[in-house]
Amino acid sequence: MAVPKRRKSVSAKGKRRSHDSLTPINLTICPMCKQSVPTHRVHAECLAEHMKSGAPGRMPF
Ligand SMILES: [Zn+2]
DSSP: OOOOOSSOOHHHHHHHHTTOOOOOOOEETTTTTTOOTTTSOOHHHHHHHHHHHHHHHHSSO
16 A cells, blocks of 8 residues: 655645635524524425415515
């Protein structure tokens, strides 16, 4: 199995890991059920409710 020839320095490791951090998900309150849901997404549970109700067109927001 191939093995690295040289140990990576602390600074090289740090530079690589400078891109590793994750950003938290933006949450907002769903206007229909008042639960917290990710922004810019249709809330699946409310969409299902909406489809079941048979109301035409877009969701009411
Ligand atoms: Zn909802």
